[in-house]
Amino acid sequence: MIPARPYAFAIDRLRKAGLRPTRQRLALLRLMFDGGDRHVTAEQLHAEALAAKLRVSLATVYNTLNQFTAAGLLREVVVEAGRSYFDTNTSDHHHFFFEASGRLQDIPGADLKVSDLPPPPAGTTVSRVDVIVRVKSPDNN
Amino acid sequence: MIPARPYAFAIDRLRKAGLRPTRQRLALLRLMFDGGDRHVTAEQLHAEALAAKLRVSLATVYNTLNQFTAAGLLREVVVEAGRSYFDTNTSDHHHFFFEASGRLQDIPGADLKVSDLPPPPAGTTVSRVDVIVRVKSPDNN
DNA sequence: AAATAGTCTAGAATGATTCTAGACTATTGA
DNA sequence: TCAATAGTCTAGAATCATTCTAGACTATTT
Incomplete structure (x- = not known):
């Protein structure tokens, strides 16, 4: 369950996404991905991070989730107005x-x-x- | 295009939904339904109402959209975090x-x-x- | 027409998310 | 190795959509 070289792997994923492997990003990445498939909100992840003694601001959690999504590491799922899950x-x-x-x-x-999906609109x-x-x-x- | 007895029809729809046919509800209902199939946000509908010289508060627009949705006259579609469309x-x-x-x-x-939709979770x-x-x-x- | 139950409103409150500006840190290259 | 730089982090303010509040207003019932 525990990867042999956990940080090396995480660092590599971040580098490939063009993101510097900072302490915060590494920790958030492992928090998200070490538990299998998950759906978390920014607030939830922030609370988990604090519980794990990682000092991160909520703004950084939001930034990081958005960067990971843009890089294809996460997928954003919108189901309710005013709440985003990251998958x-x-x-x-x-x-x-x-x-x-x-x-x-x-x-x-x-x-x-x-x-039977119709063709997408022209252009x-x-x-x-x-x-x-x-x-x-x-x-x- | 213009229904023969526009208000009578609208009043009837509201009554059937258990809502009193007030000036605001009637006007909003006609604004929404007189243009065929539409997808509007609360802000958009509010702007349209004001443009049509109807004095309605934004709170009333939200209340009305939610009441219409609960009554099955509208359907809420969520596609982006932080924005709801009413269909x-x-x-x-x-x-x-x-x-x-x-x-x-x-x-x-x-x-x-x-x-091939799998059966929904038990219960x-x-x-x-x-x-x-x-x-x-x-x-x- | 009076009583009542329901509705409307402006503005305050809430909750999620983004922005800001200054402090901090990873990377680069001499 | 270490300064220069480019990128990142943070707390708190700001923003945006939406809901709440309390008092004024209105449709319905009697």
Whole structure:
């Protein structure tokens, strides 16, 4: 579970993304990626960082998440107005969204298929297809 | 184009939704629905209302949009963190999202199909499946 | 027409996110 | 090795969308 040369690997990922491997970025990267596939908000990650004794400002967490997203290390998922999740799984897949709790859960890409997609409007190309399956618990509805 | 008894029809829709047909609600309803299928933000609708000489507060626009959504007259579409669109088309359909301009365009429901959807997690039922096809212009990218 | 229940409003409050300006740090190259 | 530089970090202010509040107003009921 624990990578043999954890920092070397993380440093390499950052370098390839054109980002200097700073203490903050390294720590945030490992916090996000050492736990498998995750969906975190900036606030959540900030709280985790503080709990792990890393001193980082919330602004840096936001900057870092945006930089990682731009570099393709993360994918941003928008499900509710006013809240962004960052997904450590950047491969082709979709999501269940629990309306009651506001939580996300991956749907493996292979399971779900989108077909008969009409051609994109003239002059544009498809950059991504997002499928959100909103589910509710019959009880708290 | 102009309905024969515009207000009577609008009043009826509101009554059926359990909402009193007030001046503000009637005007906002007609502003939204008299132009065919539309995707508007609260700010946009507020600006339109003011331009049409209707004095409404932004708070009322938000309240009204939320009430209409709860009543099933509108559908809320979230594509970008921090911005909600309200869609006057509540029938089964999906959207193209222009990343460059932030605009939405309907994809008729019949065109696109989602298949092999895994069963929803235990204890939940699917309330809606949203498909967002994000497109970009090769130029401004 | 009076009582009531519901609605509207301006402005304050909230919550997420971005900006700012100065302090700090990784990288470069002599 | 060390200064120059370019990039990064931070706390707090600023911004933006949205919701809340409390009092004034209005549709409905009696």
